[in-house]
Every structure is written in structure tokens, then in C-alpha cells.
Amino acid sequence: MSLNIRTRTQNVDWASIQKELDEIGFAKLPSLLTIGECASFIEFYKQEELFRSTVNMERYRFGNGEYKYFLYPLPDPLQQLRESLYVELAKTANRWAGYLNQPAQFPDHLQDFLKICESYGQTRPTPLMLKYEKGGFNCLHQDLYGDIFFPFQVVFGLNKRDHDYAGGEFILVEQIPRAQSRGHVITLEQGEALIFPTSYRPFFGKKGYYKTKIRHGVSTVTSGERYGLGIIFHDSK
Ligand SMILES: O=C(O)CCC(=O)C(=O)O
Numbered sequence: 001m002s003l004n005i006r007t008r009t010q011n012v013d014w015a016s017i018q019k020e021l022d023e024i025g026f027a028k029l030p031s032l033l034t035i036g037e038c039a040s041f042i043e044f045y046k047q048e049e050l051f052r053s054t055v056n057m058e059r060y061r062f063g064n065g066e067y068k069y070f071l072y073p074l075p076d077p078l079q080q081l082r083e084s085l086y087v088e089l090a091k092t093a094n095r096w097a098g099y100l101n102q103p104a105q106f107p108d109h110l111q112d113f114l115k116i117c118e119s120y121g122q123t124r125p126t127p128l129m130l131k132y133e134k135g136g137f138n139c140l141h142q143d144l145y146g147d148i149f150f151p152f153q154v155v156f157g158l159n160k161r162d163h164d165y166a167g168g169e170f171i172l173v174e175q176i177p178r179a180q181s182r183g184h185v186i187t188l189e190q191g192e193a194l195i196f197p198t199s200y201r202p203f204f205g206k207k208g209y210y211k212t213k214i215r216h217g218v219s220t221v222t223s224g225e226r227y228g229l230g231i232i233f234h235d236s237k
């Protein structure tokens with residue numbers, strides 16, 4: 001039997017992930033979800049009662065595709081992922097705040113961070129699922145839903161690249177002050193995830209650390225259907 005998701009998350013080599021996050025700002029997680037778990041998330045997508053809203057991306061000119069925000073209570077595997085990933089990433093978030101001479105502001109556990117969100121009127125759940133068909137894409141954006149935001153988010157690939165779909169690479173664009181922007185293209189295998197900055201990262205330059213603004217998106221899906229699971233830690237207004 002496979003270990004529960006919380007234990008699998010704890011067993012990741014976080015020291016090397018932390019190092020990668022410090023060096024390049026983003027890091028891939030090894031497959032945390034089994035193929036069966038990916039399939040059950042794709043099944044969730046059809047169950048309207050699990051979601052609080054559905055967004056047609058074309059309508060808002062966000063891209064071409066559809067996404068749905070989950071309702072509370074989140075499905076158990078998602079709750080486990082959100083809580084256990086938060087514990088590790090809060091360490092990085094506080095370290096990054098230190099690089100930028102800000103106080104450590106992220107509590108050790110998700111439930112305490114969500115209390116801070118609540119005090120700012122951010123109470124609606126933000127974890128989401130996204131679906132793109134041929135021709136689908138997601139414009140470069142940031143997912144900020146109020147004054148409070150957690151500096152990392154995580155996205156999981158739920159189906160098999162170059163089998164269930166083609167194209168649809170994940171894109172990060174880093175806006176470097178007084179310089180040209182840098183793009184990163186990341187492919188996700190089924191069950192793999194990417195940790196990336198929600199808004200900015202501390203970048204070590206000649207005069208110490210400064211912030212580079214980071215936006216993310218998805219390139220055009222050229223065939224098939226691509227499903228993703230996005231874990232955002234701050235709640236929304
Ligand atoms: O579909 C994707 O991979 C993009 C996900 C995304 O924008 C998010 O998780 O915030």
C-alpha cells in the first residue's frame with residue numbers, strides 16, 4: 001500500500017528543494033500523486049457539488065480553458081497536500097522574508113495562516129482545478145486575492161504528457177528590474193508538481209538581494225486534454 005500523502009510529502013528531500021528554491025526560485029517535486037490519485041482528481045472535476053465557482057477563461061480574456069475553485073471542506077487528499085506542503089514552504093517563505101529584511105511572518109501551520117487571511121476578510125478557498133482542450137492556454141498572471149498572500153504556490157500535472165495531450169508547457173516569466181525578462185519552460189509528468197513564487201522572489205545581485213516579479217501561465221495545448229491541480233495557500237476575499 002502506498003504511504004499517505006502527508007507522509008509522502010514529508011519524505012521528499014526538502015533540503016535539496018530548499019536549495020533549488022533559493023537558487024532559481026522554483027523547484028519540481030517528484031511524483032507525489034499516484035496515477036490512480038490523478039485519475040480521481042480528474043473524476044472530481046465532473047462533480048459540481050465539490051466546487052464553489054467555474055470560470056470560463058475566454059470570457060475574462062484570461063486565456064482559453066476552464067477552471068473551478070473547490071469548496072470547503074476540501075477533498076481529503078487535497079487538504080493533506082495543502083497542509084503538509086505549507087509546513088515546508090513556510091520555512092522557505094520566512095527565510096526569503098529575512099533575505100529582504102522583512103520579519104518572519106508565516107506561522108508554522110496552515111490553519112494559523114488561514115486565520116490571518118480571515119482577519120483580512122479572505123475566507124473563500126482558492127485551490128482549483130484547470131482544464132484545457134486543444135487550443136487552450138493560460139495568459140501570464142499572478143494569483144493574488146487580497147492583501148495577504150503566501151509567497152509560493154504549487155501546481156500538479158494530472159495527465160500524461162505527450163499521450164493525453166501535447167503542448168501545454170508551464171511558463172514562468174521573471175521580470176528583472178532594469179533588465180529584460182527571463183522565461184522558464186517547465187514540463188510536468190503525471191503526478192509531478194512544481195513549486196513556484198506567487199508574486200516575486202529574492203534575487204541575489206551585486207548590491208545584495210532585490211525582488212524580481214514573477215508571472216506564470218501555460219503555453220497552447222496542441223492536442224488532447226490537459227488537467228491541472230493548483231494549490232494556492234492564501235484564501236480569497
Ligand atoms: O494549468 C496550469 O498549469 C496553470 C495553473 C495556474 O495558473 C495555477 O495553479 O495558478
Ligand SMILES: [Fe+2]
Binds near residue numbers: 141142143216230
Ligand atoms: Fe495561476
